[in-house]
Amino acid sequence: GESVGLHLPTLSVQEGDNSIINCAYSNSASDYFIWYKQESGKGPQFIIDIRSNMDKRQGQRVTVLLNKTVKHLSLQIAATQPGDSAVYFCAENPQAGTALIFGKGTTLSVSS
């Protein structure tokens, strides 16, 4: 089975709202996590990453939070825009040098 999953398959928000996408991971040894955005017909695109020695990392309009105690990862998008509409995946690296493991994804729909 998959070791990374997302709590909600879909999330609908209004333009300008803040969005929060959640992810639970199962491997406590994972030390690196990435959020990817995938638009229809395209490959996944890097958004932001975080290593296990951090609990928060901020980018442009995005913030990733890591709670290792409960093995939970979240992606916060500020002032969500229609262009943010896509499928979002979290991915974990369970062992150094190995490939990323992806969860099922959350579809974010932004209405204006």
Place this chain on the structure above:
Amino acid sequence: EAGVAQSPRYKIIEKRQSVAFWCNPISGHATLYWYQQILGQGPKLLIQFQNNGVVDDSQLPKDRFSAERLKGVDSTLKIQPAKLEDSAVYLCASSVIAGTGDTGELFFGEGSRLTVL
């Protein structure tokens, strides 16, 4: 900087036929991955190469799937014979050499969409 190139973008075949997908990673990236993405699911690793050596092919259905990266640059993924359940997008990704043991960011191509009838 050029991204990961994949071809063909779309392929339709009948079951039991064969198909091949090609990938050219970002220049200088030693690690190359093939992922399978079935509609509505996250990408699933098929095989990971470092240079021209296989790091992980534990999830590759070896009775029908094969992949090679002979010169440590571009790679080919082949399916023979194809089954209906192989309908998916085949994503190629590359990353900087994992010298420190870190995978780091994966850069993905646009994918090759396979439909098996």
